[in-house]
Every structure is written in structure tokens, then in C-alpha cells.
Amino acid sequence: MTMPIGVRKSGWTRKQKRLAVIAGLALVLALATTLVLVALRDQIVFFHSPSDIMARDIAIGQPIRLGGLVKDASWVRDGQDNVFIVTDGANDVTARYVGLLPDLFREGQGVVAEGSMGSDGQFTATNVLAKHDENYLPKEVVDALKASGEWRPETAQ
Known part of the structure; x- marks a missing residue:
């Protein structure tokens, strides 16, 4: 049909x-x-400042990035065991890292550490990234330092 x-x-x-x-x-x-x-x-943010970590409820063991300045006179090295304090001027977070740190890592300089928060409130880093030259700080670190009143433009950017 x-x-x-x-x-x-x-x-x-x-x-x-x-x-x-x-x-x-x-x-x-x-x-x-x-x-x-x-x-x-939660992972879209490049890193969390110490103030962000204090304000947010970051789960223990959750992978994050911690960024700020290495606090002056806070770095203690024992072989490959490194303990240092990351600050944004308002709050501090103690970080631990086992391994060789980058050559540019030093106190008073910008740093971004990848790792997680421990149950003791300390940050355990699995990777540490130091700034690449003496005139650079990540924008987020600069903003956090300006907000806390610790910004020193003569030493960066």
C-alpha cells in the first residue's frame, strides 16, 4: 500500500x-x-592563604595549596626535614616538608606549597614552589598582604 x-x-x-x-x-x-x-x-582556587584556612573548614587530608610568605626566622632544617611558617601577615600556618626545597626558597619570600592539613593543625607539604625571581609575588599573596597591612612594595613587584 x-x-x-x-x-x-x-x-x-x-x-x-x-x-x-x-x-x-x-x-x-x-x-x-x-x-x-x-x-x-573547592579546587578552582589557585591556593588558600593562612587566613582562608583559618576561616574555612578545610577537611583533614584534603589536597589544597597554601600560599603566602615564609615567616622570618621560622625555617628549621634538619637534613631533608623542613619546618617553616607560612604567613599572610594576619595568620600563620606551620608547614612541614620532607625533601629538597627549591634553590629560591628563603625566609621573607613568597611560596606556594601543595599538600594537606593534618589533624595536629599543621600543613604537610608534598611539593613546594618558590617564586621564580626576586621581583615576583603571586597576585593573591600581594592582595592578602595588602589586606593585612604587611605589604612592602619596595621588596616585591
Whole structure:
């Protein structure tokens, strides 16, 4: 049996089917993007200052980055065991790192340490990044120092 001209088998035209497929793909993409952003919302920040860590409830063992200045006269080295204090001028966090520190690591200089907070309130670093030259501090460190009143523009940027 043949269909008369102008009568369709289904109620959808080709154009409507294409639009439905595109709308479905857009919905799936939006859902995937939302899930990724929700999963990464705490890791999107480049690092947390000591004041951020004190203000937020950071879970023990959660991987984070801690950034600030190495407090003067706080670095104690015993072989490859290093203990130092990271400060933003308002708050301090004691950090521990086992390994060789970068050549540019020193007191009074900017640092970003990757690791996690321990149950004792100390930060255990797995990686330490020192600033790359004597005129650079991460923008977030500068903002935190300015907010605390500890900013010394003659020694940085």
C-alpha cells in the first residue's frame, strides 16, 4: 500500500528531529559541565592563604595549596626535614616538608606549597614552589598582604 503524497508516517519532520537531537545533546553537555564544576568548586582556587584556612573548614587530608610568605626566622632544617611558617601577615600556618626545597626558597619570600592539613593543625607539604625571581609575588599573596597591612612594595613587584 502506498502513502498518498503529503502524508507522513510519523508526526516529526526532519528539521524537528534534528532540533530534538541538538537540544538533547545541549542538555547532556550542560549536565556534564555542571557536574564537573560542582566536583571541582573547592579546587578552582589557585591556593588558600593562612587566613582562608583559618576561616574555612578545610577537611583533614584534603589536597589544597597554601600560599603566602615564609615567616622570618621560622625555617628549621634538619637534613631533608623542613619546618617553616607560612604567613599572610594576619595568620600563620606551620608547614612541614620532607625533601629538597627549591634553590629560591628563603625566609621573607613568597611560596606556594601543595599538600594537606593534618589533624595536629599543621600543613604537610608534598611539593613546594618558590617564586621564580626576586621581583615576583603571586597576585593573591600581594592582595592578602595588602589586606593585612604587611605589604612592602619596595621588596616585591
